[in-house]
Each structure stands twice: as C-alpha cells, then as structure tokens.
Amino acid sequence: MKLLIANGHLIDPNENQNSGKNLLIEDGKVIAWLGQSESAPEDAEVFDATGLVVAPGFIDLHVHLREPGQEHKETIASGCAAAVAGGFTSVCPMPNTQPINDNAAITRYMIEQAERAGLANVFPVGAITKSSDGAELAEMGEMKAAGAVAVSDDGRPVPTAGIMRRAMEYAKDFDLPVIDHCEDKSLSAGGVMHEGKLSLLLGLKGMPALAEDLDAMRDIILAKETGCAIHIAHISTSGAIEIVRRAKNEGINVTCEVTPHHFTLTDAAVEGYDTNTKMSPPLRSQEHLEAILEAIKDGTIDAIATDHAPHHADEKALEYDRAPFGITGLETAVGLAFNELVHKGVIDLVRFVQLCSTNPAKIFNLKNRGTLRVGAIADVTILDPDFNWTYKVAESKSKSKNSPFDNWNFTGAAVATIVGGKIVYRR
Numbered sequence: 001m002k003l004l005i006a007n008g009h010l011i012d013p014n015e016n017q018n019s020g021k022n023l024l025i026e027d028g029k030v031i032a033w034l035g036q037s038e039s040a041p042e043d044a045e046v047f048d049a050t051g052l053v054v055a056p057g058f059i060d061l062h063v064h065l066r067e068p069g070q071e072h073k074e075t076i077a078s079g080c081a082a083a084v085a086g087g088f089t090s091v092c093p094m095p096n097t098q099p100i101n102d103n104a105a106i107t108r109y110m111i112e113q114a115e116r117a118g119l120a121n122v123f124p125v126g127a128i129t130k131s132s133d134g135a136e137l138a139e140m141g142e143m144k145a146a147g148a149v150a151v152s153d154d155g156r157p158v159p160t161a162g163i164m165r166r167a168m169e170y171a172k173d174f175d176l177p178v179i180d181h182c183e184d185k186s187l188s189a190g191g192v193m194h195e196g197k198l199s200l201l202l203g204l205k206g207m208p209a210l211a212e213d214l215d216a217m218r219d220i221i222l223a224k225e226t227g228c229a230i231h232i233a234h235i236s237t238s239g240a241i242e243i244v245r246r247a248k249n250e251g252i253n254v255t256c257e258v259t260p261h262h263f264t265l266t267d268a269a270v271e272g273y274d275t276n277t278k279m280s281p282p283l284r285s286q287e288h289l290e291a292i293l294e295a296i297k298d299g300t301i302d303a304i305a306t307d308h309a310p311h312h313a314d315e316k317a318l319e320y321d322r323a324p325f326g327i328t329g330l331e332t333a334v335g336l337a338f339n340e341l342v343h344k345g346v347i348d349l350v351r352f353v354q355l356c357s358t359n360p361a362k363i364f365n366l367k368n369r370g371t372l373r374v375g376a377i378a379d380v381t382i383l384d385p386d387f388n389w390t391y392k393v394a395e396s397k398s399k400s401k402n403s404p405f406d407n408w409n410f411t412g413a414a415v416a417t418i419v420g421g422k423i424v425y426r427r
C-alpha cells in the first residue's frame, strides 16, 4: 500500500520545491516528504530515483482519443497507454468523437472507458455547441456534472461572435474554461499548409497566419466582455502570441498552450510532401517559431499540449491535399521538450514542470493535481534528463503511426509514470 520514491530530485513549482526529497505515497495520495537521510516505513515498496527528477504528473490538455466512433484510429485504452508511455498521467480528449461529445452520456462513457483501462486519467472536454455545428449551445452543466472540465468545438471553431458571446456567458456560469482553436475559416478554407513563400513554391494552398490572429483577437475581446476564462489551443503565430501577451498585461483571463511540433519544426518540413507534416494549425515559418520560443521563455505561453491526433495509415497515404490534418504526439512530447527547450537553454527544469503539470492543472481547475504537496493525488512523472533513446513509431503504443519524428534521437525521457499511487509505466 505504501510507495517510497527515494533519492530523487523533487520539483514542485507550486510549493517552491527544487531539491532532493523522498516522497511517501499511501492509498493513492502523497502522505509525506522526507529528508533523504530520514528513515522511512519498513513496509513501503521502494522506487529508487537516484539521478532522476520527480515531478507532479504531466497533464496533456489537448488530445484526440477517437473513441467513440473511430476505434480503428485509437481507443481510449490505446491512447491512455501512449499517454503513460510518454509520461502523461492525465489527458483531456477533445469532443470531436463520433458522435460528438456534446452530452453527459458520452462524457461519462469516456471516463468509464479510461477507468476500465486503468492507465491515465481522462478529463473530457465537452462541445460548445450541439454536434459542434456552431448553432445551438450544448448542455454544459450536465456535461460538467458528468466530469467534463472545459468546453470547445476545437477544429470546428464557433463561426460567429454572437454564438461565441452566448457560449462564454453560459460557460462562465458553470465555471468552465472555453478552449479556443483560433481559425477564421473564411481565410483558411481549402488551405493545407502555412501561407507564405513555401506554399507558393510547393503549389499548395496556404492557411494565413491572419486566420489565427483575427479569431484570437475576436475571442479575447469577447472574453474581456464576458469575464469568461479562455484558453487558446495550439498557438502558432507571432501575431496571436502578441495579442495574448497584451491581453494578459491588461488582466484579461486568457491562457494558451503550444504543441511540441510547433516549437520544433517549420514549414520547411513540408518540402518532401510528407503528410505527417500536415496539421492544423500548420507548421509556420521560422519567424513564428522564434516568437513561440520567446513566448515559452517569457511566460506568455502557459502550457505544452500535444494535440495528439491519430489517423489510420491508409488515410495519411493520400496526396498532401487530401490527407487529414494531425499527427500523434503523446510519446514524443517530453523528448522534444528536452531536446528543443531544456537542453538548448530556452527553459530550465522548473519551468518545464510548470508548462506540463502545474499550469495545466490550474487552467482546467484539476484539484489536488499538478502538485505533490502532502494530501495531493499521487500522480507522478519521473524524468531522466540524460536518457538517450530513439523513437521508433512502429513500436508506438498508439494504434496510429502518423508521426514525423520516426527515428529521431532524444536526450531526456519520462522513465516512469505513476497514476493514483500505482506505477503504470516503466521504461
């Protein structure tokens, strides 16, 4: 019943903790922090974390688990297996299942499937509008009662300011943040990559940065007006980042997340027409990537989220124009963050834990998570910053293999994942 994580370096930004400490867990909760020479109960199972970083469990605010409806791409069980293998103890699936998660029955079903799998926690995101068709508001109160932690129409962003305003007023009443995929489809429709020099050269229709900037501007103004908490999903443009930065300075209740692919790759990756470089928002140009790194550094960006979007190999095998948007991401996120952010000196380990755990828990109001203080739920991610490994997509726990990072080498990994006091993954 007792688990002692011994000899590790404990990082908990919430508690200003960044030094060696032993962590004692019992019945799924943290019950004590012990000095490393202090004696521990003899009946505790010991996990030796010598040379490792012990952090509150990583929380991915943005995944697509495809169940119900598209189980050939992913199931909640396979998605949760990929999550814990990537170091995530909790994932928040978007509502674009089939049918759409716009009601309490589907929200409840998703949570039950996760409980059956017994791996990661699943906190569903409910739809803003019924069937995410942008017309009639979904029953947010009922979804929240069933366990939904936020609302979003994600890839089918609410088309009009009128509906979005009512949605924000309604969501605020239930204390649910609105997750906003910012894309003005009147500007981006038909586009398959970032609009710029390269899209012209490659002969592919572009999605302008402007489509993201304008929608972010509209919804942040609406958030100011309504007082609703708004969280910008997968931010990817320098313009949207600047808009968020100013809104935060003004005291507007806005947060944002970035994906590992957007802080790693640029539209140059599209040159070989590999459909595993096609996602929405698209990979942007170098100047946008630099703005993203700056915003990760200065705190404008609050969280790292994967936008894990599994697709079957047959669908991704189409021409670039016709292939679906999205890549898998749960098993490469930590490696990419170590390679591109930690080891390049963009951020330190404390900020890394903030981006992957502390802040995500706060943004979605996940009580007793995102921290390892005494009494908190014992969700723990154990990291080895020096672990060298190669990602082999064929060995992925996800049912889908659509990753542009096959055969990439990484230094740094999650080497163990503990959910509710139980070790559910060891590398």
Ligand SMILES: [Zn+2]
Pocket (backbone or CB within 6 Å): 154, 155, 181, 233, 234, 280, 281
């Ligand atoms: Zn999206």
